[in-house]
């Protein structure tokens with residue numbers, strides 16, 4: 001099975017002429033000869049540009065590869081724009097699987113004899129189907145007898161085995177690429193595939209998605225800007241998830257939004273705010289913000305609210321990353337490239353030995369042209385992309401959390417500008433960022449830390465006298481032990497020195513004894529030999 005799939009993948013790649021992606025000077029003569037001998041696998045689409053062929057090949061290999069291509073399209077640090085643009089067009093439109101089978105999977109997962117025990121009006125025709133799961137509508141019969149409109153997401157049967165098998169093949173190909181392509185080191189194919197493995201396997205676990213949705217919903221409880229549908233966690237299983245059905249307008253349906261009189265400027269600004277709030281306030285952001293996952297509530301168009309679904313992929317940032325990121329943005333918009341360079345070194349994103357002046361100059365060369373545009377038109381996502389690309393030349397390691405963030409930022413900006421083309425991103429984000437940075441330093445930060453640590457200190461306070469007493473008692477005892485160990489070490493050292501001297505003497509006496517033997521001086525030789533044995537045995541002891 002694995003060999004035949006491997007052959008199928010190789011065949012597809014060759015029939016779409018993707019071997020052309022490897023420049024001829026990198027292909028040794030025997031590889032070219034071997035390629036020519038595979039005459040039945042010639043390129044069948046020679047007139048299509050290579051980007052289009054790559055997209056078509058991935059599409060014909062199936063959903064796992066389509067999703068892989070979608071992920072690669074966001075890695076503009078690795079691929080030229082024409083390839084990344086083509087990959088971005090990949091869509092995982094796949095035919096739904098049988099609704100009766102979905103019903104069976106739900107019954108099995110929730111241990112129901114019949115779906116009607118828990119749901120009324122389960123629709124076997126899916127509401128939507130994607131590569132990994134499909135979604136059915138139903139009405140949940142709640143414990144109090146009331147009905148709630150819900151959707152049930154079901155993972156495709158057998159998809160896990162398919163994904164694992166394809167991942168194993170991808171890993172083999174990545175290994176080969178890393179070993180044989182001269183650019184293998186820079187492209188880091190093994191890391192790219194292993195990152196993909198993590199993302200796609202995470203997406204297979206709906207319990208994880210449910211937990212993410214619950215957390216995000218809690219973070220935006222009572223928010224005017226974002227609503228996350230309620231998840232019925234009692235009915236969440238690794239392959240089944242039940243959640244509140246929403247009836248919002250897809251965010252890409254601009255005409256419908258305008259028709260209901262939505263305040264588009266406010267909506268666009270709220271998108272940016274929601275993103276920065278998730279990143280900087282909560283350190284927990286929805287990282288799959290493509291338009292298919294964002295809706296706008298039909299209620300109150302003058303005070304518009306987003307609805308977010310599909311929380312399968314989320315990003316987190318640690319406190320350090322957040323601080324460096326915010327300071328980077330502020331420094332960048334103040335055109336303080338030295339600070340930007342220094343921040344990259346301080347955060348450990350580039351090695352400590354990086355020459356800050358050289359790095360600063362490289363950043364200036366790449367970023368200064370961006371300021372030719374009015375501030376309002378500058379894209380944060382592109383700023384980050386340019387910074388990361390420059391930093392890569394200075395050995396910046398791929399930071400998956402930052403790549404996820406930069407990708408999400410590009411989505412959010414694209415969305416904001418689509419909703420309200422005059423959106424001034426910097427004006428919307430700057431007060432937020434500056435305020436955040438201010439809160440991280442000085443008195444407010446100290447006060448916040450004190451407040452955060454207070455419960456811990458309060459808990460430990462009653463134990464303090466005991467701990468202090470133990471410490472004071474342990475002090476002299478530990479000192480005595482240390483002294484004993486030092487004395488022991490000194491004795492050992494003296495012994496070793498004596499052994500070395502004895503061994504040297506033994507060797508010198510042995511050499512002299514051998515020389516005297518050569519001159520037939522038997523008695524002296526025997527005496528010296530005996531002395532050498534005595535010294536040697538002393539060294540040995």
Ligand SMILES: Nc1ncnc2c1ncn2[C@@H]1O[C@H](COP(=O)(O)OP(=O)(O)OP(=O)(O)O)[C@@H](O)[C@H]1O
Pocket residue numbers: 092127128129130131132133134135151153229243244245246247292293309310312
């Ligand atoms: N709570 C909901 N209420 C109404 N419709 C929903 C809900 N959740 C999902 N849908 C519909 O199902 C579609 C697919 O859902 P979702 O994005 O969660 O699935 P997916 O398999 O992760 O898809 P993809 O990977 O393509 O984003 C959505 O675009 C939406 O139309």
